Amino acid sequence: MNDISINKRLALIGFGIVLAGLVMALAFPDGINGVNRQPQFIGVVELAEKIKNREKMRIVDLRDEEAFEEFHIPTATNISLDQFDPNSIKEPTIVYSGDDLLTRRLWDELPDSIRNRTVIVYGGVHDWFDRVLYPKLPFGNEIKNKKLVNQIHDLCQFYGGFSDFENDPDLMEYYEQDLSSASWPKVQRSGGLIRKGC
Amino acid sequence: MNGPFYDFGWIGEEASLAFALFIGIAFGFFLERAGLGSAKKLSAQFYLKDMTVFRMMFTAIITAMVGVFWLDWFGLLHADMIYLTPTYVWPQVIGGLVFGVGFIVGGYCPGTSCVASATGSLDGIMNLVGLLLGILVFGEVYPWIEGFYTAGGMGHITFPEYFSLPSGLMVFILVLTALAGFWASEWIESKNAIK
Amino acid sequence: MKEQINNPKPYWNPYICGIGLGLVLLATFLVMGRGIGASGAMTSVVATGVQTVSKSHAEANTFYMGYLGDGTVHPLKDWLVFEVLGVLIGGFISGRLAGRNKIKIEKGPLLSNNRRFLFAFVGGIIMAFGTKLARGCTSGQALTGGAMMNVGSWMFMIALFVGAYAMAGFVKRLWI
Numbered sequence: 426m427n428d429i430s431i432n433k434r435l436a437l438i439g440f441g442i443v444l445a446g447l448v449m450a451l452a453f454p455d456g457i458n459g460v461n462r463q464p465q466f467i468g469v470v471e472l473a474e475k476i477k478n479r480e481k482m483r484i485v486d487l488r489d490e491e492a493f494e495e496f497h498i499p500t501a502t503n504i505s506l507d508q509f510d511p512n513s514i515k516e517p518t519i520v521y522s523g524d525d526l527l528t529r530r531l532w533d534e535l536p537d538s539i540r541n542r543t544v545i546v547y548g549g550v551h552d553w554f555d556r557v558l559y560p561k562l563p564f565g566n567e568i569k570n571k572k573l574v575n576q577i578h579d580l581c582q583f584y585g586g587f588s589d590f591e592n593d594p595d596l597m598e599y600y601e602q603d604l605s606s607a608s609w610p611k612v613q614r615s616g617g618l619i620r621k622g623c
Numbered sequence: 624m625n626g627p628f629y630d631f632g633w634i635g636e637e638a639s640l641a642f643a644l645f646i647g648i649a650f651g652f653f654l655e656r657a658g659l660g661s662a663k664k665l666s667a668q669f670y671l672k673d674m675t676v677f678r679m680m681f682t683a684i685i686t687a688m689v690g691v692f693w694l695d696w697f698g699l700l701h702a703d704m705i706y707l708t709p710t711y712v713w714p715q716v717i718g719g720l721v722f723g724v725g726f727i728v729g730g731y732c733p734g735t736s737c738v739a740s741a742t743g744s745l746d747g748i749m750n751l752v753g754l755l756l757g758i759l760v761f762g763e764v765y766p767w768i769e770g771f772y773t774a775g776g777m778g779h780i781t782f783p784e785y786f787s788l789p790s791g792l793m794v795f796i797l798v799l800t801a802l803a804g805f806w807a808s809e810w811i812e813s814k815n816a817i818k
Numbered sequence: 819m820k821e822q823i824n825n826p827k828p829y830w831n832p833y834i835c836g837i838g839l840g841l842v843l844l845a846t847f848l849v850m851g852r853g854i855g856a857s858g859a860m861t862s863v864v865a866t867g868v869q870t871v872s873k874s875h876a877e878a879n880t881f882y883m884g885y886l887g888d889g890t891v892h893p894l895k896d897w898l899v900f901e902v903l904g905v906l907i908g909g910f911i912s913g914r915l916a917g918r919n920k921i922k923i924e925k926g927p928l929l930s931n932n933r934r935f936l937f938a939f940v941g942g943i944i945m946a947f948g949t950k951l952a953r954g955c956t957s958g959q960a961l962t963g964g965a966m967m968n969v970g971s972w973m974f975m976i977a978l979f980v981g982a983y984a985m986a987g988f989v990k991r992l993w994i
Contacts, residue, residue, distance in 0.1 A: 744922055756943055
């Protein structure tokens with residue numbers, strides 16, 4: 426008898442917690458104080474175009490000095506995350522890291538007022554390599570957006586990379602996604618000793 | 624400090640392995656406590672005599688699900704960074720059916736066979752040996768079934784994304800379903816006990 | 819309170835154990851950004867075994883290579899392997915505390931010991947095939963993926979119960 430009343434109490438508590446969750450999720454979909462608000466992203470292609478056109482902007486590389494010296498996006502300055510003072514963001518600033526880890530940590534710590542002056546490079550150096558410097562591009566007649574393909578190819582040559590052409594129209598999916606409503610990229614991280622699958 | 628701690632580099636490799644051992648101990652402890660180290664109790668689930676497996680499994684699932692939702696909502700854990708096994712419809716449905724058959728024939732699942740072996744069940748050890756051999760067989764025939772292994776790929780996808788519902792609502796629906804299931808399991812058990 | 823000597827203590831309330839297990843799973847999500855598992859560790863053991871016997875054979879197989887990694891770390895130095903070691907220890911501790919640790923064979927009353935061993939062995943082989951096909955077992959797919967509301971995991975879980983219930987009638991003699 427006692428056991429049954431415990432079970433009922435547990436069910437009731439569980440139901441209460443979940444109901445509260447439902448209300449909160451519908452009332453504040455971005456979480457408490459908007460912690461899960463998605464930032465404004467800039468795609469690597471758009472960024473590459475802007476740098477090429479010599480637009481004035483502040484680009485900050487959040488990685489450590491060693492990684493910065495090995496490779497960095499042209500015209501970027503290096504302020505590693507530990508030394509980065511969020512209050513120094515007076516003008517709109519574009520920040521990037523290796524993939525999304527450091528930018529995500531920065532974004533978590535930023536006050537809301539500074540958040541809307543901050544733009545994050547979607548995919549960081551990882552995507553700069555894979556999508557601008559060494560992109561895989563489609564060829565053939567099925568491609569709708571030939572202009573974009575040519576633009577990427579030109580950018581790739583401008584920055585000294587080379588592009589691979591493959592017969593697969595799906596390769597343009599990445600470039601055609603709408604970043605204004607995008608959430609953080611899902612990066613497959615390799616290395617380390619932890620295999621994540623079962 | 625946000626989770627997942629390991630991905631953000633808050634804890635290192637060695638600490639994560641120590642943590643693995645600790646998590647495993649707690650995992651094994653709770654499995655044994657509920658009686659899931661016993662083949663009789665596990666198999667009784669499928670003769671509707673003892674619904675412990677169903678209850679424990681789904682309580683664990685909804686506890687963790689609700690926990691992830693709330694931690695994510697408070698910004699303590701980025702749920703989208705947690706590893707998801709990609710969905711491949713056909714191998715997972717067929718694999719589930721095959722697994723179910725093996726489960727009732729052998730009497731254990733991989734985790735519980737470890738617990739059974741640790742508590743001295745000789746059949747649990749036998750099951751474990753069978754598991755290792757089965758994995759070897761799978762590995763050997765893998766080159767021939769690779770096409771089927773990747774059939775029906777849908778990538779990393781969750782229910783809220785699939786149905787485009789807010790995750791709070793999806794959690795609510797699943798928890799309600801589970802609670803109804805618990806109630807039904809109590810009812811079935813009491814009915815079978817009277818017989 | 820009448821304490822019976824040599825009799826194992828009763829099992830805990832499954833809901834309480836479920837909540838405990840759920841919190842363990844949640845802690846794993848929070849700290850590691852991954853779930854728990856069991857069959858993955860066994861696959862690491864098998865893959866390492868195959869590699870020891872024939873290196874070239876293991877390297878020609880993409881399935882084994884997924885578990886052997888790039889060779890910079892030993893394949894057994896894996897998160898899941900340590901976790902499953904913990905499961906063995908945890909199961910032993912709990913069984914010891916409850917007085918349930920003894921050499922035993924669990925089976926239906928009409929079944930001989932050798933046949934039970936045979937079925938446990940065959941069941942293990944079948945289950946291993948299913949678990950590798952589905953990319954995870956009850957821990958790695960059903961529990962972890964279930965909590966993450968992973969579409970494939972829920973399909974696996976439903977298929978698991980369907981398969982087991984469908985088969986249960988045919989193997990009644992094993993258990994009842």
